[in-house]
Amino acid sequence: MEIPEKKDIRAEVKRRRKEADEAVLHEHSLRILERFTALPAYRDASLLLAYVDAKREVETRLLMSKAWEDGKKVAAPRVDGDGVMHYYYLDSFDGLESGSFGIMEPRKDCPLCEAEEGLLLMPGVAFDEHCHRVGYGGGYYDRYLEKHPRLVHIALAFEFQIFPEVPYEEHDICPEQIVTENRILKGEKAE
Numbered sequence: 001m002e003i004p005e006k007k008d009i010r011a012e013v014k015r016r017r018k019e020a021d022e023a024v025l026h027e028h029s030l031r032i033l034e035r036f037t038a039l040p041a042y043r044d045a046s047l048l049l050a051y052v053d054a055k056r057e058v059e060t061r062l063l064m065s066k067a068w069e070d071g072k073k074v075a076a077p078r079v080d081g082d083g084v085m086h087y088y089y090l091d092s093f094d095g096l097e098s099g100s101f102g103i104m105e106p107r108k109d110c111p112l113c114e115a116e117e118g119l120l121l122m123p124g125v126a127f128d129e130h131c132h133r134v135g136y137g138g139g140y141y142d143r144y145l146e147k148h149p150r151l152v153h154i155a156l157a158f159e160f161q162i163f164p165e166v167p168y169e170e171h172d173i174c175p176e177q178i179v180t181e182n183r184i185l186k187g188e189k190a191e
Contacts, residue, residue, distance in 0.1 A: 003165045009126045009134050016160045017056040025158070028181035029059035032156050036179045037066060041152045047073045047118030049087050049151065052096060052104040058156040060121060061093065068092075075113035077140070078105040085140040087113040120145070120153045122175045126161050131175050131187030132168040145173045152176060 004012070036042055048067040053060040067074050068091070075087040078099055088106035090096070099105035122141055124133040133155065135141060145153055155175035159182050168174075178185040 003167050004163070006134050006137075006167055009163065009166060010137075013125050013161055020056065020158070020160070022056075025056060026059065028158055029062060031181040032058050032158075032179050033062050033066065035181075035184060036063065036154070036156060037070075039154070039177070039179070039184075041119055041154060041177075045072065045119035045152070047075065047113075047115050049075045049077070049113070049115075049118050049120040051121055051123050052076055054103045057123065058158060060156065063121070063156075064090070064093075073113075075115070075118075076104075076106050077144075078108075079138075079140065085144050087115075089113050116148060117150050118152070120148075120151045122153045122155045124155055124157065124161070124175075126163055126166055127155060127157055127175070127178050127185070128163050128166045129185055130165075131155075131178055131185055132166050133172065133174055134166045134168075142171070142173045154179060156180075 048064070050060050050064050064074050073089060075089050076096070077085045077087050079085050088110035090106055090110060095106055095110050096104040097107050122133070124135050126134040145151065153175055155178045157178055157180050159180045162180060174187045176187050
């Protein structure tokens with residue numbers, strides 16, 4: 001079987017997201033949240049580094065709210081003027097503004113998060129059953145994780161984002177686990 005190209009995978013997932021019923025996506029986000037918060041990695045973490053969902057992704061805002069309720073610190077990424085992604089602490093959604101690519105990100109006055117340990121949510125367009133990932137094409141998360149190797153990194157995805165195989169490079173950093181509404185996939189590092 002031929003592995004589809006990244007551009008074709010991105011187009012297919014975009015179509016699937018657009019066609020998905022919003023109520024179903026919300027219900028699946030709640031199931032993913034339930035599975036994710038039951039993981040030891042979540043329970044043991046004092047810091048959640050979470051991207052803010054956009055474009056019909058798994059609703060990470062639900063998870064950020066739950067982390068605040070659970071007494072955890074929460075940080076979100078912002079791409080700064082140097083083209084590098086940094087995380088900033090948030091204590092509510094009031095600290096967000098529209099940023100790069102129309103995605104909500106921390107305001108410039110939020111405190112910088114320089115933690116070396118925590119639980120990072122790794123976004124992706126698509127994944128395969130071996131936890132390889134097709135990202136959005138900027139390489140921000142691979143570069144960030146190279147500099148912060150002690151962070152636990154887990155992806156959240158809807159089942160329609162999981163493919164039998166996706167193209168990848170040897171240097172790509174894979175999520176340790178992928179949590180969907182139906183299952184938890186484990187990468188090599190998590191096994």
